[in-house]
Amino acid sequence: MFVYYLELFFAILFELLGTNLMKFSAGFTKLWFSLGTLASYALCFYFLSLCLQGIKLNIAYATWGGAGIVLAAIVSFVIFKENISMMQGLGITLIVIGVVVTNLSGGH
Template identity: 45%
Template sequence: MKSWLFLGVAIVSEVIATSSLKASSGFTKFWPSMLVILGYALSLYFLSLTLKAIPVGIAYAIWAGLGIVLISILGWLIFGQKLDVASVIGMALIISGVAVINLFSKVSAH
């Protein structure tokens, strides 16, 4: 169970870092730039802890998939970026894939 918490922290840290990357304006703004560095460092650290119990392919699929969905939603909410029907369907398929992995995969650590 602790590994899943670590994976959640890794995902949230990566989402914060990526959102801050946009806000840093090419590393020209100090605080958003610091969040980028700290967020990615925490994300990779907690992902490495996750890999002690969850197979790398499963952990990375969940980390990347949920990161894509969360970043897309934040881009829409915070930065006013548009989401069309195809992108919403694609994100729904990503979420479905993560659910299938977690519910039905025999290689996933439950």
């Protein structure tokens, strides 16, 4: 089971990398950032497909999506100096709660 969660971790990592490279690509006008975005998403979906061999789709997708949202918000705050409002913080907190409840639901 550990290997499937390791694959999910890599899917999340490459999704986060791809999202941030997309911001740097300036609307896909900067070649290397654009190619990095595409490569990162290709690896993301590759690892996501691998983890689905041992993790239920609803668990994997909720974890992948939720972790991506939370980590993207953190990166946008730390690196891009974008503000996070109280309502956005509440929404992110609810996403984390949803992912935790989904994972604790015994769907493994």
